[in-house]
Amino acid sequence: MSxxxxxxxxxxxxxxxxxxxxxxxxxxxxxLLVPGVVCAVGAVVCGAVSMTTRGxxxxxxxxxxxxxxxxxxxxxxxxxxxxxxx
Numbered sequence: 001m002s003x004x005x006x007x008x009x010x011x012x013x014x015x016x017x018x019x020x021x022x023x024x025x026x027x028x029x030x031x032l033l034v035p036g037v038v039c040a041v042g043a044v045v046c047g048a049v050s051m052t053t054r055g056x057x058x059x060x061x062x063x064x065x066x067x068x069x070x071x072x073x074x075x076x077x078x079x080x081x082x083x084x085x086x
Contacts, residue, residue, distance in 0.1 A: 005058040006057045006058065011060075015049070015053045015054075018047070018053075019046075019050045019063035019066070020062050022047035022063045022065075022066025022067060023063070023065050023069070025039045025043035025046060025066060026066040026067070026068070027069060029070055037074065037077050040073035040074045041074065043066040044070040044071055044074070046063070047066040051064070
């Protein structure tokens with residue numbers, strides 16, 4: 001029997017803010033130059049925790065976007081670091 005999933009925006013409790021926080025940190029990682037990598041790592045961690053603690057709720061799109069932005073920023077930072085070392 002298929003259970004219908006509850007939208008992520010209706011999730012109660014302390015983990016409800018992790019998806020939006022991941023998205024904000026992902027956006028901030030591209031805006032802030034020096035602490036951008038720290039924000040990117042924070043976005044990936046918050047998004048991962050949000051997605052692993054979702055329970056009966058649907059997948060959190062804001063957490064997915066935060067993870068994508070944070071991971072992309074880390075990838076670009078690593079590529080630039082390797083390029084400058086060459």
